[in-house]
Amino acid sequence: MSQTITAPHAAEPTAPEPVVKIEGITKGFPDRKKGFQPIVGLTDVDIQEGEFITIIGPSGCGKSTILKMIAGLESADEGSIRLAGKPIDAPSRELGIVFQQHVxxxxxxxxxxxxxxxxxxxxxxxxxxxxxxxxxxxxxxxxxxxxxxxxxxxxxxxxxxxxxxxxxxxxxPKVMLLDEPLGALDALTRHELQLQLLELCEQQKRTFIMVTHDVDEALLLSDRILVMGTGPRAQIVHDIAVPFSRPRDVENLEQDPKCHELRGFLLNSLTGH
Ligand SMILES: Nc1ncnc2c1ncn2[C@@H]1O[C@H](COP(=O)(O)OP(=O)(O)OP(=O)(O)O)[C@@H](O)[C@H]1O
Ligand SMILES: [Mg+2]
Incomplete structure (x- = not known):
C-alpha cells in the first residue's frame, strides 16, 4: 500500500491581530417611500496598527456610514467590527473622530x-x-x-x-477616524493642513482611517487606499497599497511616475472607466 508523505510546512509567520477588523458587514436604511434601502454591500477589511487608510468613492456610496459604524455611532445590519479583538457596539474613547464641520x-x-x-x-x-x-x-x-x-x-x-x-x-485614541476633515477649506489652507496632517501622522504613529474626495490627498497621506464602487450595496472594489516611503516629500512625490500612474488609476476608477 502506497503512502504519500508530505513534508511539514515551514511555520507561517502569524500576521498580527488587526487593530480594526471588519467582517462581513452590510448596512441599509429604511426609507418612508421606498422601504429598506441597502447602502453598504458585504465588506471585509483588516486594518493593522499604525496604518493610514483612506476610503474614497462616489458621493452617497456609504463612506461616512462605514466610518460611523467603526466609530460605534451606527450599527451594522450583518457582520461585525472589532477594535483590538473586541466588538465595537458603542462610541469609545479609543476611537477619535474629526468631521468636516468642527464642532x-x-x-x-x-x-x-x-x-x-x-x-x-x-x-x-x-x-x-x-x-x-x-x-x-x-x-x-x-x-x-x-x-x-x-x-x-x-x-x-x-x-x-x-x-x-x-x-x-x-x-x-488608538484609532483616529477622519471624515473629509479638510473638505470645507479653500485650496491653499487645505494644502497647508494636508502637510501638517502628514507631519502629525508621521510623528504620532497612530492608526488613521480617513474619508476624502481628493485623490492627491489620499496619495500623500495613505499607506492603503480603499476604493468603493457605486451603490446600492456598494463594496470596496480596490485595496491599493501606496508604495511611497516615509517620511514623504511632496515635491518628490509629484515627480514620481508611480504617483502619476496611481493617480490616473484612482481617477479612472472613481469615474467608472
Ligand atoms: N441615518 C440615515 N438614514 C437614512 N439614510 C441614510 C442615513 N445615513 C446615510 N443615509 C443614506 O445612505 C447613503 C450613503 O450615505 P453616506 O453619508 O455614507 O455617503 P458618503 O459616501 O459619505 O457620501 P458623500 O461622499 O456625499 O459624503 C446616502 O444615500 C444617504 O442618504
Ligand atoms: Mg460622507
Whole structure:
C-alpha cells in the first residue's frame, strides 16, 4: 500500500491581530417611500496598527456610514467590527473622530476647547496642570499656540479645523477616524493642513482611517487606499497599497511616475472607466 508523505510546512509567520477588523458587514436604511434601502454591500477589511487608510468613492456610496459604524455611532445590519479583538457596539474613547464641520464650543477659547475634552474624559488620571500642558502641546503641534486664547469666532475656518484636530489627537485614541476633515477649506489652507496632517501622522504613529474626495490627498497621506464602487450595496472594489516611503516629500512625490500612474488609476476608477 502506497503512502504519500508530505513534508511539514515551514511555520507561517502569524500576521498580527488587526487593530480594526471588519467582517462581513452590510448596512441599509429604511426609507418612508421606498422601504429598506441597502447602502453598504458585504465588506471585509483588516486594518493593522499604525496604518493610514483612506476610503474614497462616489458621493452617497456609504463612506461616512462605514466610518460611523467603526466609530460605534451606527450599527451594522450583518457582520461585525472589532477594535483590538473586541466588538465595537458603542462610541469609545479609543476611537477619535474629526468631521468636516468642527464642532467647537463657541464661548470657549481654542485652549479651553481642547482642555474641556481632556477634563471630561472619564478615563483621565492626569492633574489639571498636566492636562493644560497636554492641551498646549497639541495646539503647538497644529501651529496654533499663538491663537490659543482666541474663541472660535475669532479664528479662520482652517484654524478652527486645526483646533478640532488638536482636540481629537490630544485624547490620544488608538484609532483616529477622519471624515473629509479638510473638505470645507479653500485650496491653499487645505494644502497647508494636508502637510501638517502628514507631519502629525508621521510623528504620532497612530492608526488613521480617513474619508476624502481628493485623490492627491489620499496619495500623500495613505499607506492603503480603499476604493468603493457605486451603490446600492456598494463594496470596496480596490485595496491599493501606496508604495511611497516615509517620511514623504511632496515635491518628490509629484515627480514620481508611480504617483502619476496611481493617480490616473484612482481617477479612472472613481469615474467608472
Ligand atoms: N441615518 C440615515 N438614514 C437614512 N439614510 C441614510 C442615513 N445615513 C446615510 N443615509 C443614506 O445612505 C447613503 C450613503 O450615505 P453616506 O453619508 O455614507 O455617503 P458618503 O459616501 O459619505 O457620501 P458623500 O461622499 O456625499 O459624503 C446616502 O444615500 C444617504 O442618504
Ligand atoms: Mg460622507
Amino acid at each position: 467647537l464650543l463657541p464661548w470657549m477659547s481654542a485652549r479651553q476647547n481642547v482642555l474641556f475634552a481632556l477634563e471630561t474624559d472619564p478615563h483621565n488620571t492626569r492633574s489639571k496642570s498636566q492636562l493644560e500642558s497636554l492641551a498646549d502641546e497639541y495646539l503647538e503641534l497644529v501651529n496654533l499656540s499663538h491663537a490659543a486664547d482666541r474663541r472660535p469666532a475669532q479664528l479662520s475656518g482652517g484654524m478652527q479645523q486645526r483646533v478640532g484636530i488638536a482636540r481629537a489627537f490630544a485624547l490620544e
